[in-house]
């Protein structure tokens with residue numbers, strides 16, 4: 001028996017996500033994220049045309065953004081991952097950044113683009129820039145989906161920014177609270 005048309009259209013809609021906390025509001029809906037990621041993909045492609053850049057995703061939060069962004073980047077490129085942690089699942093930065101796992105790629109002489117989900121205090125990014133600069137890439141730039149400028153504790157320079165956001169704790173699209181809600185297709189503010 002074939003599926004009725006009405007059910008087919010429902011299947012392509014965003015499913016209802018089950019939360020065990022209250023979502024105060026959606027800050028950036030899924031369609032706005034998708035549109036901005038496409039624009040960033042174009043900007044990045046224009047910047048690196050003629051090179052094969054290495055997109056470095058910072059796990060775990062950055063992985064959702066990277067997988068969408070890389071499909072919006074239309075020039076050939078490589079990807080790699082490293083894992084850092086400073087929040088240990090909570091809402092406050094511990095202030096101490098730890099390298100949990102390193103890149104598999106030698107970045108010496110490469111055009112490297114760090115792909116972050118969010119720059120908040122800036123401590124994670126400052127640590128990462130220091131770690132990667134030592135390895136002498138040809139260029140080192142930063143793309144972040146979200147920039148929480150008002151929470152900044154150290155100065156870091158950003159080359160591509162998706163959205164400037166207010167100083168609120170956000171989840172979704174890779175960002176977690178106690179390791180949960182990374183699966184949400186939008187950026188939301190929890191009622192904690």
Ligand code: PRP
Nearest residue numbers: 059060061085086087120121122123124
């Ligand atoms: C988050 C996020 C950034 C960092 C930004 O990672 O993914 O890497 O915090 O915060 P900062 O600017 O205040 O340093 P987190 O340590 O929570 O790890 P996760 O990506 O595994 O969730």
